[in-house]
Amino acid sequence: MTGPAVLVTGADRYLGGRLAARLTADARVARVVTAATDDLLRPAGDGRSKIAEMLADDQVCTVVHLAIGASASRTGSRAELKERNVIGTMRLLAECQRSPHVRRVVVKSAAAAYGASIRDPAIFTEDTELRAVPRGDYTKDVLDAEGYVRGFARRRPDVEVTTLRLAPLIGPKADTAMSRYFALPVAPTVLGFDPRVQFLHIDDAVDVLHHATVREHATTGHRHGPDVLNVAGPGALPLSMAIRRAGRTALPVPEPALRALVTLGSVDFSRDQLDFLRYGRVMDVRRLSDAYGITPLPTSEAFDAVFGGRKDP
């Protein structure tokens, strides 16, 4: 058990599992160490954290942090989720900062970092200056986590830090917030609004994360902060069109009624989700294409590939 290793957090989830498997099969990676989402908060026997133990024992040089989750309804209470998202990220980065081996950190963030508002541009680039302050619990988690990542990148300029802002994931087997929404018998929408939505096929998410993990180290010397990249299927779909293509029926509901609903089955209608259902969120992905040479499947095609089959009853 010698040589450099990659640590994948959140490997107990579908995306994490897929990425860990892909990295294991990659000859450029000597060893893959996986941490479950809860490991981030778990102390080991001798007073060290479980993560510290993993980082030291396996001399991990690349950390891929996927354990920032969106869905409150599936993973227990909101407080638990926040604990994992924010405190988990903070502790992971604190351990990375102490580790002499870590050379690269890749963090899975989310498009939610841009919020969703009428006051902001229709298409977000990595440099967009937001006019509205994003709101909502999950969005705040994402912004807090990104804040810690920036702080870490400043304190350890020798470590290559990449923040990937992923669009909502869809995939044939993946259980994601979006797949649960489109599995509802009728899809609630906000009356009078038809937001533009954008998706990322989970295969593309794995490709991009894989590339971010194993690509050659950049040769530039001093860095000022993390590289931020939007990751999404180019283009957008109006929600109404997506619902029709998925063979579902839209149920327009006045916004106050949806606000009172909060959750429907396993789909949550928190404030950020409601903003999203009104104004949508679309990212520009040119920087990703330029930097990695990967362009994900366009949103429209990705959606058809995953949900198109439902058209026939």
Next chain:
Amino acid sequence: MSLEDALGKVIGIVERRLAGDYEVDEFGFDKELTEDVVAPVLRPLYRKWFRVEMHGLENVPDTGSALIVGNHSGAIAMDAAMLQLGLLDDHPARRHLRLLGADFVFKTPLLGEYARKTGATLACTPDAERLLSSGHLVGVFPEGFKGVGKPVWERYRLQRFGRGGFVQAALKTGAPIIPVSIVGAEEIYPIIGDIKPLARLLGLPYFPVTPTFPWLGPFGAVPLPSKWHIRFGEPIDTKEYAEHADDPMEIFNLADQVKETIQGMIHELLEKRGGAFQP
């Protein structure tokens, strides 16, 4: 087109739309809906009701980007819709005008949805520059609500032109600025009052009172059939100003020049038209 063909076309459209089988761009512009559903509804207003006459269409390029800057009036943005339809129907290249709208438009249920689907987006620099740098024809009314909500006795007097952000977007992308004057929209809903408390209550920028609205209820909302003229002025080449894109004084001067040009064309058109309700 025979009745059967027309019916077949309508059925085709309905089928495609129910299946979600149509295209929209990243801004949410729905070309099919705009051309085959919205345009046929607006066309009778354009041709029969307002009898719109277009002038200077040769000043609008067949391809490539340009920023069309116009005067705004008429309580609701009917002028924007007519300008859009005019460029689609009467311009030889059938151009789609991508409008820049205020926050209020996109905040409002249904209105925001309509605006996005017919090609509009938020009036902000990133969106304007993105559209202009990808070869679109972009339309903006710098007066905003000051223009549409002004009382009838101030008709055809241009209001303040904001901060001139539109000029900056044109300079940065090298798109020519084409001034356009719209005459006729001022008379469709002559605003004689503004019920401010009601506007505040409803979250509107103003609550218009016209000789017929709100007194006659829905009938009061029928626009008066004024005669319209729309004239495009000569394009202003912004390339020679490109180095001044960050100079507020240059921006202001250019914005002022555009405003004066529009105002001048309005006076000419008014003189030519004579009475507002002639055939």
